[in-house]
Amino acid sequence: MKNNLILDCPCVPLIEADVECILMGLIEDNMPGYTVAINAEKILRYSQDHELRKVIDESVLPYPDGSGAVLGLRWLHGQMSEKINMPIKALEIASKFGLQTFIIGAKPDVHLEAVNVIKNCYKGIDLVGHLHGYNEFPYLMEEVVKYKPDLVMLALGSPRQEKFAAKLVENLDKGIIIGCGGALDIIANRLKRAPKFVIDNNLEWAYRVIQEPWRLRRQLFLPKFLVALIMQTIKKKLEVFKI
Secondary structure, three states, X not given: OOOEEEOOEXXXXXXXXXXXXXXXXXXXXXXXXXXXXXXXXXXXXXXXXXXXXXXXXXXXXXXXXOHHHHHHHHHHHOOOOOOOOHHHHHHHHHHHHOOEEEEEEOOHHHHHHHHHHHHHHOOOOEEEEEEOOOOOHHHHHHHHHHHOOOEEEEEOOOOHHHHHHHHHHHHOOXXXXXXXXXXXXXXXXXXXXXXXXXXXXOOHHHHHHHHOHHHHHHHHHHHHHHHHHHHHHHHHHXXXXXX
């Protein structure tokens, strides 16, 4: 897997069809690691937030999780990629291969609803443990270390989940940690995932703002990101024509 830089932030071009092979390869290596979902917000914060930059740099798979990352890979590197719904792909793979899985995240009631849905929909999963996201980090870490899962689904919100994953992985002998953001809320039917048409046309951010108006303030970085990406793209194209 080759990282490409988007405004200095690493991101692996990825299509959904390749996820199973890559994820199983990481698990079968028996080396602990974590993935990071790369979007426009993380790309902009990469050069300013030293802790987040270290977390991204040390991840085993920084993959595209937003239209900003997909556009960046296409414009800057000519790489075709897709926005990957990694939590759902990971659950499908865990069910297919019977992976020992530990699920963490969401409010207690949402967590239980999501776990029940997962048990019914992904029957092949070996669910070795699950805890809601309002437990203390030391306890969460202790439980995951005790059960030694192949896969940890970590839905604590970003970048909190990535920073916790970076600490957790230091205490594991094996296992891949997948950051899930609000996936458990969607699985529990507390939130609706954007339709495919909306996602394909890079409008998922607007769909999420409609459902959660408080997110509007977080989206103010998008114009800044788009301008920065356009300028970097122009700069790269001009460098190609330098004599």
